[in-house]
Amino acid sequence: MTGNRFPFNIPAFRHGINLDLPTPVTFFVGENGSGKSTLLEALAEICGFNPEGGNRDHYREAREDRSELAQALRLSWMPKMTEGFFMRAESFYNFASYLDSVSNFMAYGGKSLHQQSHGESFLALFQHRFEHGLYILDEPEAALSPQRQLAFLRIIHELEVPRHAQFLIATHSPILLAYPGATLYQFEEEGIREVDYHETDHYLITKEFLNGPERILGYLFADEDDN
Structure with missing residues (x-):
């Protein structure tokens, strides 16, 4: 899986992608543009989730519609995933609008996600739609206060401990990354390594x-003459 065009020219991907997921919770970490979200999106596509976010009800059936990275990757797991959700913080507004258009917000706590704060709507999704399955989450902390990030960790714990769910999460949050027993993969110029x-x-x-x-x-704002 090499090439000079996006996304294969992302430094972290240049030597190929070969990742094990030995724990129920896996985090992708790295700088903006390092490839975390790109890989998550491709994994979501392979699993049958709409790359804009949602569950398998929004599946794009034609394989040729998949991104080039999704077509290049191969996944293997046991047992095979049948349920789950892909959440992108940047397109969550569009997902909430879709739910309103089909009057399908009863399964998300009985209230339109647009009638809640951003953080409340995120937690409504986590609390009411996360059960058994694979959950691929791109920066879920984007709308969560530190206190609500802790509440989200509790939700992960309640699903992960009985082995009801597996989580793949790209995040910048040091609070989320502290989840006990999680596997952390860092995306770097040299590739992807466990840290x-x-x-x-x-x-x-x-x-x-x-x-x-x-x-x-003081160091950040110091004038050059002061150095």
């Missing part, structure tokens, strides 16, 4: 900032 939570830039930068925000901000 420990405490190795991630998300943890290291957040820790350094919280330990001395005045020092970090």
Whole structure:
């Protein structure tokens, strides 16, 4: 899987993609543009989810309609996934509008997602639609306060411990990344490698900032003449 065109020219993909998912919760981490969301979208397509977000009810049947990356990848698992959901923070508004158009928000807590705050609508999805299956989530923390990120971790725990669900999550949140026992893959110039939570830039930068925000901000805003 090589090439000079997108997405095969993304540095993390240049040497191929060969990932094991040994734990029920897997996180993709890395800088913006590192390929996390691109890979998640391709995986969602292969699993039969609409790449714009949703469940298998929005399946695009024709294989040739899949992205080039989705056509190049091969998945294997046991047992085969039949249920789940793909959530993209950036297209969640469109998904909520679709639910309103078909009057299908009763399964999401009985209230239109548009009549809730962004964070409330995200949690409504997580609480009412996450049961058994595979959940592929692209930056679910985008609308969640730190407190609600903790509530989301509880939802993951309630589904993951009895082995009811598997989660693949791309995130920048050091709170979510701390989930116990999760596998973390970092997307880098050299490829994709498994890392420990405490190795991630998300943890290291957040820790350094919280330990001395005045020092970090002073350095960040210093005039060149002061250096």
